[in-house]
Every structure is written in C-alpha cells, then in structure tokens.
Amino acid sequence: MTDTNRNLTQEQVRQRIEQHLASRHRKEKVFRGLGIASVAFGILAVLVLFTDIISKGSGAFVQSAIQLEVTYDPLVLGIDKVDEESLTWANFTGVIREALRERFPKVQSRSEKRELYSLVSSGAPFTLRKRLQSDPELLGKTQTVWLTADDDVDTFVKSLSDSKEGFRGRTSDQKAEWIQQLIDSGELKKRFNTTFFTQGDSREPEQAGIRAALLGSFFTLLVTLVLSFPIGVAAAIYLEEYAPKNKWTDLIEVNINNLAAVPSIVFGLLGLAIFINFFELPRSAPLVGGLVLTLMTLPTIIISSRAALKAVPPSIREAALGLGASRMQTIFHHVLPLAMPGMLTGAIIGMAQALGETAPLLMIGMVAFIVDVPTGITDPATVLPVQIFLWADSPERAFVERTSAAIMVLLSFLIAMNTAAVLLRKKLERRW
Amino acid sequence: MQTSTLFALLLLLILVAYGAGISRALTVAHKRGGLRKLAALPGYYGSYTALWCGLPALLLLGTWLIFDDAIIRALVMDRIADKPDTIAGQNLLYAQIQNLASGRLIGDAAPQLQEAALQLNRLRTGSRNLQAALSLILAVGLGAFALLRFSPELRAREKVEQVLRWVLLTCACAAIFTTVGILLSVLFESLRFFQTVSLTEFLFGLHWSPQMALRADQVGSSGAFGAVPLITGTLMVSVIAMFVAVPVGLMSAIYLAEYASKRVRALAKPVLEILAGVPTVVYGFFAALTVAPFVRDLAASLGLQASSESALAAGLVMGVMIIPFVSSLSDDVINAVPQSLRDGALGLGSTRSETVRKVVIPAALPGIVGGVLLAVSRAIGETMIVVMAAGLTANLTANPLESVTTVTVQIVTLLVGDQEFDSPKTLAAFALGLMLFISTLMLNFVALHVVKKYREQYD
Amino acid sequence: MDTMTLDAAGQTAASQPESAEREAVDTNTSKTVGKPFCDDAKMRMRNVNVFYGETQAIHDISLDIGCNEVVAMIGPSGCGKSTFLRCLNRMNDTIEDCRVEGELTLDGEPIYGQKVDVVPLRARVGMVFQKPNPFPKSIYENVAYGPKIHGIARRRAELDEIVENSLRRAGLWNEVKDRLDQPGTGLSGGQQQRLCIARAIAVSPEVILMDEPCSALDPIATARIEELINELRENYTIAIVTHSMQQAARVSQRTAYFHLGRLVEVNDTETVFTNPQHELTEAYITGRFG
Incomplete structure (x- = not known):
C-alpha cells in the first residue's frame, strides 16, 4: 500500500x-x-x-356509613306537623343522638356522649330532614337508616385494612372499640360515596363533593369555547388567507407566539385589573374565568387552526376561485369545511389546557369557598383544579383522599379529551 | 329595560332585517325577470340589511355598557361636597351610595348620601332608557335606510364581505389587544406602586415582608419590598428544574430520535407526552404530599436538615413537568438536522454517539438553546407547583434544602383574598407581575427568534 | 486460498453469456453477463440479496471490485445501484428494516457478521454522497473530523499535516488554504464535494464509494471531480454510482449495468459502451430507456 x-x-x-x-x-x-x-x-x-x-x-369513592334505628319522635323533633317551616326548625340532631344512645346504652358521662355523637357526620341531620320531607308519614315512626360516618371514623375504618392498629388521629380507644363493634355486627359498612359526586364543597370532608366544581368548570369552559373558537378560527383565516406580508402581520404573528409562552398567572393579573376592576364584572364568576382562559387559549387555537388551513392544498382554492367564487365564498364553502377537523382537534387540546388551568383563576377570585352549585355563568363558582388546590391545603387526612380522587376525575376528563382529539385527527385525517 | 331584553330585541330586529332584505331582493328580482338581474344573491342582500341594522346598534350598546358606570360615578361624586382625599375613601363612599341606592343598606345615612343615592338611581334608569331608545332607533333607522338604498345594482356581496373581512382582522388583532391589555393592567398598578416604593429598593432590596406592612417597627411604615430574595428563590427553583429537565429531556429526545426502534418510539413518546398534559395543580399536590416528605426523609437519613417545603422538592417536580417540553422541542430540532449530515459522519466511521455529539447536536444547538430558553421562561412563570410546594416566607439562601419563595408565589399570596387597590401590598403583586412579564417576554422573544433563524437554516 | 474456487465460479459465470442467445433474455434470471470477477479483488460480493421489509431491492448480485480500479455502476433510476453501493460499507444499517444477505468481503475478511465492527470498516471503506454534505463547521474541522474521532493524529502538527495532505489530494488546497477556519458550507457546490472527498481521504481509506457524486454539480465542477477520480485511482479502489454514461466511460475501467435490482452485465468499460453483450445494456446505452 x-x-x-x-x-x-x-x-x-x-x-x-x-x-x-x-x-x-x-x-x-x-x-x-x-x-x-x-x-x-x-x-x-x-x-x-x-x-x-x-x-x-x-379510597374516596367509598364512604363509611353507620346503620341506626331512628325514631322520628315529634317530641324530640319539637314539631307536630311536617311543613317547610317546621322542617327548618326541627331538631334532627336530637333524633340521631337519641338513636346513638339507644345503640350504646352504657354511655353515661358527658365527655363520652360527646365522643359518641361524633361518630356520625354533622351532615346526617340533613339526610333525615330530606327523608321526612319526602315522606311526611314517617313522623312518629321508626326507620332503619344508613347515616354517613364522620370523617375521622371513615379515615380510621379505611386505615384498618392497612394495619391492625389503624390510623387513630383524633379517635380515642373508646371510640375505636365502638367502631369495631359496629363493624363486627355489620352496622358499619363502606358504601359507594355518592356525596362526592352530588354535593358542593364543604368544610367537612365527608360532606364535600365535586359537583359544584365540575359545573363551575363546565360553565367556564363553555364561555371559553364559545369565545375562543370563533375568534381563533377567524384570526387564523385572516392570517392565513388574507393577511398581506407586512410589518403589521409580522407584529401579530410575533404577538401570538409570545402570548403562547406568557406565564398563565399574568393572564390572571390581566383579568383582575381589566375585567374585574375596570369593567366591574362579578368576581368568582365563570364568565370572567372563561374570558381569561379565552385569552390564554387563543394562541393555541390560532396556531393549530392556521396549521389546519395550511394543510388544505392550494388546488382546492384555485378550483373554487376558477369557478368564479369570491375569496370569502372559497374559504367558507370549501377551505373551512376541509380544515375543520384539524381546527376541532386544536380546540379540544386548547380546552384540555384550559380545564387544567389553575393559577389565573386564583387571581380572579374563583378560589373562594363556595358551597352552592352554580346555575349560570355569573354565579360565584370554583373549578375542579382550584377545588383540588383548596382541598390540598386542608389539614384533614380525609381531604387528601378526596383531593386525589378529584385529581383522578380531572385526569380522566383530560385523558378523554386528548384521546378524542387523537381519534378525531386519525379518523378525519385526509390524505391529499 | 333590562340589558338582556334589549339584546334579545335587537337580535329579533336583526333577523327581521335579514328577512326583509331577502324578500325585498326577491320581489325586485321577480319584477325584473329572474335572479340574474341582481348583482348578488338574495341572501347577501339579507345579510347586508342585517348588518346595517345590527352592527352600529350593537357597537353603540357595547360602548355604552363599558363607559356608563364610570360616567355615572363621576357625575354622582361630582355633586358631593366634602369628598375624602384617598381613592380608598372615595371607593368606600361610592360603595355606600350604591348600597343605599339598591336598598341593601337600611338605616339612616347622611342626607347628602341619600340624595346622592337617589341621583344615582335616577341616572341609572335614565341611562338604561336612553341606551335602549338610542340603540333601537339606530337599529330600526339604519335597517330601513339599508332597505331604501336597495337597488339591483347594489353589490351587496362585496359590501358584506368587506365587513366580514374587518371582523376577521379584528379577531386577528385579539392577540395584540391581549398584549396591550396585559401591559396596561400591570403597568398602571406598578407605576402606582413605584410612587410609594422606589424602584431601586424594589430591585435591590434584600428584605421582603409585605405581610407585616402595618406593624410600626417594620422597615418604613409600608413594609419591606426588596425583591431580591424572590428573584433568587425563583432562580434557584428554576435552575433545579432545568438540571432535571434539560439532560433528561434532551437525552430522551436523542434516544428516541437516533436509537430507538419505531415500536419503542411509538410507545415511549405518548407516555412522555402524558407528563405534558398533567395539570400543574396535580404536580403541586404530588410535590407537596409525596416528593417533599420524601426529600425531607432522605435528607434526614443523610444527616441533613431539610425544610418540609424545600426548594429541591418543588424544583424536582417542576423539572419533571418540563421534561416533555424540552424533549419535544429538541425532537423537532434534531429531526430538522438533515439525514445527509448523519450519513456523512457515519460514513467516516463515527459511532452513533459521536455522530450525535459532534455533528447533530452542534448543528441543532441554536434550536436546542432556543428550546431551553423557552423552558426557562416556563419554569420562571410556573405557579401552582411552587405555590403548593415551596414556602411563603422570603428567604435569601443558596441551600436547596431550605424553603424559598418565588415571584409567582408572592403574586398569588398577595392577591388571593380581599384586596385593597391602593395598599402597596396589593400593588406590589402587579409590580412583580410586570417584572415576570417583561423577563419572560424577553426570554420568549430571544428564544423564538433563535428557533426561527435555526429553522430557516435547514428549510 | 479460496481464490481458485471463486475464479472458477467466475469463469463459468463469465463464459455462459458468450453462448447465451441474445434474443432469449429473461430479466428474472440472476445470471450476469460479462466479467463480474477479477483476480486481485479488493472486495468480493457473492449472491447479495437486499430487502426493505418485505420488498426485495437487490436480487442475487455477485461482483468483484479489483485493487486500484474504478468500477462504475450504471442503470436506470431505482435499479438498486445505490442500495448495492451502500451495502459495501454497511451504510444500510442505518435504515431500520433493511436486511442484507450474501457474502461480502474486504481483503477476504467478511463485512457483515456479528463480530464485525462497522467503525473501522467504514474507516477503510469511505463514502462520498450524492449531495455535498459538509458539516456546519470550518473547512479545517471538516477534514480533521475523521482523524480526530478515530484518534489517528497524535499531535496537532500531525493533524495539520493530514488536513493539508487530504486537501491537496482532493485538489482543494490552493483554493482554501487561506480560509481554513471559514465554514465548509460557504464553499461552492463543487468545492463542497471536493471537501467531502478530502474528508473521506483524511482517514486513509482503502476503498472509496461514490454515490452519484456529481449529480448536484455543474459541468465544470463535474469535470474537476472526474479529473480527481482519475488521480485518486493510483492510491484507492473506487466504486462509483453514476447516472451519466459519459461519466462512467470517462472515469472507470469496468462498468456494471444494473436493472431492476439485478446485475445484468459487467465488463470492461470500453466493451460495455462499444459492444454491449446484453440486450438490456444495449437498450440502455443507446438511450431507449433511462
């Protein structure tokens, strides 16, 4: 070599x-x-x-309940007939205490009684009230009912499966014994937790539910979708089909890209200063939340809608224009329908983003403690992620469980939305 | 008349105008012998009339609704003789008047206030009636005008499309409005803040304790507003996050793009993307309840003292959150490097890793740097994780095991709950917001520019 | 050695087409007309089949590439000549579902196999690609890249020398010696391709594979490259894929004609272009298809 x-x-x-x-x-x-x-x-x-x-x-999807023989004794209740007013004043708590004392007759001292009464949730009287309201005949009669247990009891019962001792927390030995008795006799059972899905927020974990937050999220997203989709699509159409290449268009483009990367909390500041302080829109309302999220998701929707419009081949436009259609007709009759699947996919992804957003909503007061289920876009409301944030802050152990369960609900919604987006893209994808 | 009824009425009028436009076009066309005699399809004449009828009226109504409260307030307050000097005092007074006017405040108030309340009610009713009357007259009048102007030669389609085009343009400008809105909202309040606290104190002060602003023995009477501990705290959490996200994100992008088989890629990519879809509040919960105790216990087992709200825990989880962001951006830029460069390096006998390290990464570097900058701006602006897992008290420290607070945490704590819009405490949040906005904007701007230039290079 | 058997096999293969009737052409047979084998072969390929997933791109090709000769591979596009070329230094490994069967050797050592390390193999069998692909680095770094990763130069001075020698051999030294630190991507197309050749030479390969090296260049730049190939033949064995028959005629000693994944005819370049023995070859060089 x-x-x-x-x-x-x-x-x-x-x-x-x-x-x-x-x-x-x-x-x-x-x-x-x-x-x-x-x-x-x-x-x-x-x-x-x-x-x-x-x-x-x-664990949050089940809830301990205690079976009690309750007597709707008019004397204890302090009423003699069943109507709106008497129900409001009736002493259902007394009825429950009576039933508890009957079940554990040995309890005598005051402190022991207090222990005993705390077995049942403080929301239990409302359950009885509802029962009596729906069936006034019950007055004076005895009935076996399942009443929601207090959260400490619930936590203790659930922790029993992990270890023999269980997590006691505030549960005394005496109480633990009662609970064990009730479990052994089948009078304490874990039942499906309907409260979690049918109630609003509460300070008591066993009475807290995500219904109000879910509806709040729904109304907020509704406002977001109704505003951001048309505006986003219109903006995309202008930028993709009309905009001349000049400084102004460049400015808009740079703006959109930058907005997509602005921290979400800054949008919250905008909402607070402009929508609430300047326009004096109601605080904590899904309307304002929706407006803020609209501004936040617009860049996402505009960017994906533009991509969808770009994917429509120019030959379609040329064909329509060649037949004498105006530019507007070409876009609205031919281009837009073809680009729609892509745009919808972008919209779903934008909505998923909005659904998970928390920080800006804290700024506009959606973080308030709200028990009532909202009925419209101007009612005070909270949303699911904010509810999670609120519960995560609560010290009770039972709230950890509920926070995680709320997260599971939130994540399943997000997964469903993203899957829908993927499927939509796959199904409606066109190959040119 | 209620505003909602007014809206409904206007909508009805618009529909009527649309129908009238169409029927008018059809009758004329019929007389002249066919639709071809018209310059546009009847539907366009309908839209044309509807636009004339609805657009000006709705615009008027919108402007009215935006400004009427402010004008009424100015009018009412103008009549009051001895106004308080502070804005807060004026706000309070006006709130009193409003409550009086709506009948919520029962009891005896100063006659001056009662009079003001009566005036407020008068003005409100008047405004509402005037607004209804004006917009309805405008709608009916212009609708009729459009119908009268009708002629078969009228190029209705072009006119309608012109208007639509303007609507589209307005929508496209939404992004600009938003940016301007953000700037205005943070700028004004910040300027008010800097009237009480000097810019140098804010930027270089080492002490931050707005919560105790009312205590007399505090620095000044308005609390301490030195943002340095917040900035260092933010940077520390972001740097920890970047130490997790950049290597892991970049390496997984490289592995998936250069090594992994199609099947592994098809499986691993969506799984990594799940991390991007998880809401930040979930990460916050995870950081606060799982990672932070874990970090604390781990530190304890090593003989170290760690706060239960350590910067490390927040930073780690934030890093995990940003992994998919870094990896998908890196994936884009790595895939943009032409295959021919890889072939060239492999053809010389480079191993795959040499090809990646010496050819692909250097070629993709601008894009990767841009992506990392975007990720940094994300980390700086991230709120929920730090709110839930980092501390609340400002702490000037370099120890990641201690608790620190960040700019975003302070914005949230200052603004959640009741706000008084002229205490420096509330305004400080806007000053922090301004700082956050400007710094992330600059980062984004540079990053997007770098990425764009990089894309052009290989297009 | 096994040269004997291979030669014998070569002869039988080579002698058949003499008698083979030209009218009885069956494109589906894998018989190659002409002289696919030679005595002092640098690389030997026997019964090579290449598959992309389920589709077969190369059907049973056998060919030798002799020492210090230039073999040109021609044929209509999609005939598998590039695929075949990329088998010779295992560049096809980078394509996920590509599978190569057959016996391929370099100096008698197998190219494919579990134990074979592609890294030194590719250092011995260099490659120049269709489109000039200099790295986005300086001219110097481009040429120094190979020696650096392989650890060929022990000192800076040695590396400088290698770079200079390689650029000289590629006929680029005089044009770039004053701007070695400028990016290689700033050169003209022809210069870029010569830079790529210099880059390949810098690791002292024994064989250089060229995949249509001039297809992206203008005629003047092409002429320079062709000149260069003629000079390089003194030191290297070269296999060049080209779509230009004139180029094949100008630079090569032997020419192989590929058709639909099969090697139809191999012969001395002169023979192929003046007296093709296979109907398909004739059809191609007379321009009936291409």
Missing part, C-alpha cells in the same frame, strides 16, 4: 484506529445507556405519579 500521508502509512493508521476502538465503544454504550435511562426516568415519573394519585385517591 502507498503512503496516504507523508509520515503515516495506512498500516499505522489502521493500528491507531484499532487502539481507540475499545474506549470509543465504551463511550457509545454509556451514551446509549444514558438515553435509555432518560426515557426510563420519564416513564417512571408517569408511573409513580399515577400510582401515587390512584393509591391515595381510590
């Missing part, structure tokens, strides 16, 4: 390459290993996150 270089023969070159091979392959393996480790870390994070949430939250 001839010399390739003046002082290095091909043989020498081969040798030198051989010398380095082992270390180079080692480096290659390390690099590859790092790659695998990174991907594995990401996947692990997903798994840990989901198992953590699910293991914490699945």
Whole structure:
C-alpha cells in the first residue's frame, strides 16, 4: 500500500484506529445507556405519579356509613306537623343522638356522649330532614337508616385494612372499640360515596363533593369555547388567507407566539385589573374565568387552526376561485369545511389546557369557598383544579383522599379529551 | 329595560332585517325577470340589511355598557361636597351610595348620601332608557335606510364581505389587544406602586415582608419590598428544574430520535407526552404530599436538615413537568438536522454517539438553546407547583434544602383574598407581575427568534 | 486460498453469456453477463440479496471490485445501484428494516457478521454522497473530523499535516488554504464535494464509494471531480454510482449495468459502451430507456 500521508502509512493508521476502538465503544454504550435511562426516568415519573394519585385517591369513592334505628319522635323533633317551616326548625340532631344512645346504652358521662355523637357526620341531620320531607308519614315512626360516618371514623375504618392498629388521629380507644363493634355486627359498612359526586364543597370532608366544581368548570369552559373558537378560527383565516406580508402581520404573528409562552398567572393579573376592576364584572364568576382562559387559549387555537388551513392544498382554492367564487365564498364553502377537523382537534387540546388551568383563576377570585352549585355563568363558582388546590391545603387526612380522587376525575376528563382529539385527527385525517 | 331584553330585541330586529332584505331582493328580482338581474344573491342582500341594522346598534350598546358606570360615578361624586382625599375613601363612599341606592343598606345615612343615592338611581334608569331608545332607533333607522338604498345594482356581496373581512382582522388583532391589555393592567398598578416604593429598593432590596406592612417597627411604615430574595428563590427553583429537565429531556429526545426502534418510539413518546398534559395543580399536590416528605426523609437519613417545603422538592417536580417540553422541542430540532449530515459522519466511521455529539447536536444547538430558553421562561412563570410546594416566607439562601419563595408565589399570596387597590401590598403583586412579564417576554422573544433563524437554516 | 474456487465460479459465470442467445433474455434470471470477477479483488460480493421489509431491492448480485480500479455502476433510476453501493460499507444499517444477505468481503475478511465492527470498516471503506454534505463547521474541522474521532493524529502538527495532505489530494488546497477556519458550507457546490472527498481521504481509506457524486454539480465542477477520480485511482479502489454514461466511460475501467435490482452485465468499460453483450445494456446505452 502507498503512503496516504507523508509520515503515516495506512498500516499505522489502521493500528491507531484499532487502539481507540475499545474506549470509543465504551463511550457509545454509556451514551446509549444514558438515553435509555432518560426515557426510563420519564416513564417512571408517569408511573409513580399515577400510582401515587390512584393509591391515595381510590379510597374516596367509598364512604363509611353507620346503620341506626331512628325514631322520628315529634317530641324530640319539637314539631307536630311536617311543613317547610317546621322542617327548618326541627331538631334532627336530637333524633340521631337519641338513636346513638339507644345503640350504646352504657354511655353515661358527658365527655363520652360527646365522643359518641361524633361518630356520625354533622351532615346526617340533613339526610333525615330530606327523608321526612319526602315522606311526611314517617313522623312518629321508626326507620332503619344508613347515616354517613364522620370523617375521622371513615379515615380510621379505611386505615384498618392497612394495619391492625389503624390510623387513630383524633379517635380515642373508646371510640375505636365502638367502631369495631359496629363493624363486627355489620352496622358499619363502606358504601359507594355518592356525596362526592352530588354535593358542593364543604368544610367537612365527608360532606364535600365535586359537583359544584365540575359545573363551575363546565360553565367556564363553555364561555371559553364559545369565545375562543370563533375568534381563533377567524384570526387564523385572516392570517392565513388574507393577511398581506407586512410589518403589521409580522407584529401579530410575533404577538401570538409570545402570548403562547406568557406565564398563565399574568393572564390572571390581566383579568383582575381589566375585567374585574375596570369593567366591574362579578368576581368568582365563570364568565370572567372563561374570558381569561379565552385569552390564554387563543394562541393555541390560532396556531393549530392556521396549521389546519395550511394543510388544505392550494388546488382546492384555485378550483373554487376558477369557478368564479369570491375569496370569502372559497374559504367558507370549501377551505373551512376541509380544515375543520384539524381546527376541532386544536380546540379540544386548547380546552384540555384550559380545564387544567389553575393559577389565573386564583387571581380572579374563583378560589373562594363556595358551597352552592352554580346555575349560570355569573354565579360565584370554583373549578375542579382550584377545588383540588383548596382541598390540598386542608389539614384533614380525609381531604387528601378526596383531593386525589378529584385529581383522578380531572385526569380522566383530560385523558378523554386528548384521546378524542387523537381519534378525531386519525379518523378525519385526509390524505391529499 | 333590562340589558338582556334589549339584546334579545335587537337580535329579533336583526333577523327581521335579514328577512326583509331577502324578500325585498326577491320581489325586485321577480319584477325584473329572474335572479340574474341582481348583482348578488338574495341572501347577501339579507345579510347586508342585517348588518346595517345590527352592527352600529350593537357597537353603540357595547360602548355604552363599558363607559356608563364610570360616567355615572363621576357625575354622582361630582355633586358631593366634602369628598375624602384617598381613592380608598372615595371607593368606600361610592360603595355606600350604591348600597343605599339598591336598598341593601337600611338605616339612616347622611342626607347628602341619600340624595346622592337617589341621583344615582335616577341616572341609572335614565341611562338604561336612553341606551335602549338610542340603540333601537339606530337599529330600526339604519335597517330601513339599508332597505331604501336597495337597488339591483347594489353589490351587496362585496359590501358584506368587506365587513366580514374587518371582523376577521379584528379577531386577528385579539392577540395584540391581549398584549396591550396585559401591559396596561400591570403597568398602571406598578407605576402606582413605584410612587410609594422606589424602584431601586424594589430591585435591590434584600428584605421582603409585605405581610407585616402595618406593624410600626417594620422597615418604613409600608413594609419591606426588596425583591431580591424572590428573584433568587425563583432562580434557584428554576435552575433545579432545568438540571432535571434539560439532560433528561434532551437525552430522551436523542434516544428516541437516533436509537430507538419505531415500536419503542411509538410507545415511549405518548407516555412522555402524558407528563405534558398533567395539570400543574396535580404536580403541586404530588410535590407537596409525596416528593417533599420524601426529600425531607432522605435528607434526614443523610444527616441533613431539610425544610418540609424545600426548594429541591418543588424544583424536582417542576423539572419533571418540563421534561416533555424540552424533549419535544429538541425532537423537532434534531429531526430538522438533515439525514445527509448523519450519513456523512457515519460514513467516516463515527459511532452513533459521536455522530450525535459532534455533528447533530452542534448543528441543532441554536434550536436546542432556543428550546431551553423557552423552558426557562416556563419554569420562571410556573405557579401552582411552587405555590403548593415551596414556602411563603422570603428567604435569601443558596441551600436547596431550605424553603424559598418565588415571584409567582408572592403574586398569588398577595392577591388571593380581599384586596385593597391602593395598599402597596396589593400593588406590589402587579409590580412583580410586570417584572415576570417583561423577563419572560424577553426570554420568549430571544428564544423564538433563535428557533426561527435555526429553522430557516435547514428549510 | 479460496481464490481458485471463486475464479472458477467466475469463469463459468463469465463464459455462459458468450453462448447465451441474445434474443432469449429473461430479466428474472440472476445470471450476469460479462466479467463480474477479477483476480486481485479488493472486495468480493457473492449472491447479495437486499430487502426493505418485505420488498426485495437487490436480487442475487455477485461482483468483484479489483485493487486500484474504478468500477462504475450504471442503470436506470431505482435499479438498486445505490442500495448495492451502500451495502459495501454497511451504510444500510442505518435504515431500520433493511436486511442484507450474501457474502461480502474486504481483503477476504467478511463485512457483515456479528463480530464485525462497522467503525473501522467504514474507516477503510469511505463514502462520498450524492449531495455535498459538509458539516456546519470550518473547512479545517471538516477534514480533521475523521482523524480526530478515530484518534489517528497524535499531535496537532500531525493533524495539520493530514488536513493539508487530504486537501491537496482532493485538489482543494490552493483554493482554501487561506480560509481554513471559514465554514465548509460557504464553499461552492463543487468545492463542497471536493471537501467531502478530502474528508473521506483524511482517514486513509482503502476503498472509496461514490454515490452519484456529481449529480448536484455543474459541468465544470463535474469535470474537476472526474479529473480527481482519475488521480485518486493510483492510491484507492473506487466504486462509483453514476447516472451519466459519459461519466462512467470517462472515469472507470469496468462498468456494471444494473436493472431492476439485478446485475445484468459487467465488463470492461470500453466493451460495455462499444459492444454491449446484453440486450438490456444495449437498450440502455443507446438511450431507449433511462
């Protein structure tokens, strides 16, 4: 072989390459290993996150309830007939206490009684009231009812399956014994937690539910969708089909891209200063929340709608224009229907983003403690993520469970929306 | 008349105008012998009339609704002789008057206030009646005008399309309005803030304690508003997040783009993207209840003292949140590097990792840097994770195991709950917001510019 | 050695077409007309089949590439000549579902196989691509890239020398010696391609594979590259894929004609262009299809 270089023969070159091979392959393996480790870390994070949430939250879907023989004694209730007014004043708490005392007749001292009464949720009287209201005949009669247990009881009962001792917290030995008795006699059972889905927020974990937050999220998203989709699509049409290439258009473009990356909390400040302070719109209302989220999701929708419009081949436009259609007709009759699936996909993804958003809504007062279920877009309301934030802050152990359960509900909505977006894209995707 | 009834009435009028336009066009066309004699389809004449009828009236109504409260307030307050000097005092007074006017406040108030309340009610009724009358007259009048102007030669389609085009343009400008809105809202309140606290104190002060602003022995009488501890806290959390997100995000993007088989890619990518779809409040919950105790216990087992709201826990979780962001941006730029460069390097006998490290990454570097800048701006602006998992008290420290607070946390704590719009405490939140907006805007601007330039290079 | 058997096989294969009737052409047979084998082969390929997933791109090709010769591969587009070329330094490995079967050797050593390391292989069998693909680095760094990753140069001076020599051999030195630190992407197309050749030479390969190296260049730049190929033949074995028959005629000693994934005819370049032995070859060089 001839010399390739003046002082290095091909043989020498081969040798030198051989010398380095082992270390180079080692480096290659390390690099590859790092790659695998990174991907594995990401996947692990997903798994840990989901198992953590699910293991914490699945308990919230059941709720301990205590079976009691309740007598709707007119004397205890302090009423003689059943009507709106008497129901309001009736002493249902007394009825429940009576029933509890009957079940555990040995209890005498005052402190013991207080312990005993705290077995049942403070919301239980409302259950009885509703029963009596729907069936006035019950007055003076005795009935077996399942009443929601207090959250401390619930937490204790649920923790019993983890360890023999269970998590006591504020539960005294005496109370634990009663609970054990009730469990053994089948008078305390874990039943499906309907309260969680049918009630609004409450200070008492066993009475707290996500219905108000869900409806708040619904109204907020409704406002967001109604505003952001048409505006976003219109903006995309203008930018993609009409806008001349000039400084003004560039400015709009730069603006949209920048807005997409502005921290969400800044939108909250905008909402507070402009919508609430300047326009004096009601605080805590889904209307304002929707407006803020509209501004936030607009960039996403505009960007995806533009991509959808871009994907429609120019030949379609040329065909329509060639037949004498005006530009507007071409767009609205031909281009827009073809681009619609892409736009809808973008809208769903934007809505999913909006559904998970919390920070800006804190600014406009959707963080208030609201028990009532909202009925419109101007009622004070909270949304699911904010409800999660509020509950996460509560010290009671039972709220941890409910927070995780609310997260599970939120995540399932998000997963459903994203899956819908993916399916929609797949199903309606056109190949030109 | 109620505003909602007015709206309904206007909508009805618009529909009527639409129908009238169409029927008018049809009758004329019929007389002249066919639709071809018209310059546009009847539907366009309908839309044309409807636009004339509805658009000006709705615009008037909108403007009216925006400004009537402010004008009424000015009129009412003008009549009151001895007004308080402060804005807060005036607000309070006006709220009193409003309550009086709506009958919510029962009891005896100063006669001056009662009179003002009566005037307020008068003005309100008057305004509402005037607004209804004006917009209805406008709608009917202009609708009729459009019908009268009708002629078969009228190019209704072009006119309608012109209006539509303006509507489209307005929508496209929504982004600009938003930016301007953000700027105005944070700028004005910030300026008011800087009237009480000097800019230098805000930017270079080492002490932040707005909550105790009312205590007399505090620095000044208005609390301490030195933002340095917030800035360092924000930076610390962001840097920790970047230490997690950039290597993991970049390496997983590289692995998935350069090494993984199609099947692994098809499986791993969506899983990683799940991380991007999880709401930040969920990460916050996870950070506060799972990661923070874990970090604390781990530190304790190593003989270290860690706060239960450590910067490390918040930063780690934020890093996890940003992984998919970094990896999808890196994936884009790595895929934009032409295959021919890889072939060139492989053809010379590079190993895959050499190709990646010495050719692909250097070629993709501008794009990756842009992506990382965007990620940094995300970390700085992230709110929920730090609100839930980082501390509330400003702490000037370099120890990631201690608790720190961030700009966003302070904005939230200052603004959640009742606000007085002229206490420096509330206004400080807007000053922080301005700072946040400007810094992220600059980061985004640079990042987007870099990425764009990079894309052009390989297009 | 096994050269004998291979030669024998080569002869039988080569002698058949003499008698083979030209009218009885069956494009589906894998018989190659002409002289696919030679005595001092640098690379030997036997019964090579290449598959992309389920589709077969190369059907049973056998060919030798002799020492210090230029073999040109011609044929209509999509005939598999580039695919075949990329098998020779295992560049097809980068394509996920590509599978190569058959016996391929370099100096008698197998190219494919579990134990074969592609890294030194590709250093020995260099490649120049269709489109000039200099790295977005300086001219110097482009040429120094190979020696650096392989650890060929021990000192800076050695590296400088390698870079200069390689650029000289590629006929680019005089044009770029004053701007070695400027980006390689700033050169003209022809210069870029010569830079890529210099980059390939810098690791002292034994074989250089060229995949239509002039297809993106203007005639003047093409002429320079062709000149260069003629000079390089003294030191290297070259296999070049080209779509230009004139180019094949100008630079190569032997020419192989590919058709639909099969090697139809291999012969001395002169023979192929003056007296093609296979009907398809004739059809192609007379321009009946292409």
